[in-house]
Amino acid sequence: MSIRIGNSCVNCESLTANNKCKVHGVSVDTSYTCDSFEMKAALKNDPNCGTCARYEKTSCANPQKAVLNMLCSSWAPQNASA
Numbered sequence: 001m002s003i004r005i006g007n008s009c010v011n012c013e014s015l016t017a018n019n020k021c022k023v024h025g026v027s028v029d030t031s032y033t034c035d036s037f038e039m040k041a042a043l044k045n046d047p048n049c050g051t052c053a054r055y056e057k058t059s060c061a062n063p064q065k066a067v068l069n070m071l072c073s074s075w076a077p078q079n080a081s082a
Contacts, residue, residue, distance in 0.1 A: 007033040008033055009028040009032045011039060011040055013038045013039070021034075023036050024036070048071055049070045049072060052066075053077060061074035
């Protein structure tokens with residue numbers, strides 16, 4: 001099974017800061033997908049404790065060491081859903 005970034009609005013260049021689609025003129029959230037999807041030129045690449053879904057949770061691999069802005073190989077994106 002391969003893992004890919006879907007046509008999610010969160011990765012689309014048409015998404016505004018207030019979560020409105022510039023193409024369709026409607027409010028959207030991160031679970032929406034679209035056939036008019038245009039990938040952002042660069043995705044946010046900031047894998048540190050402050051942007052990790054596991055930060056200060058029981059699933060954190062290094063709870064005694066984890067601090068904001070620290071890089072970690074167990075990092076998980078906050079927008080991920082299981």
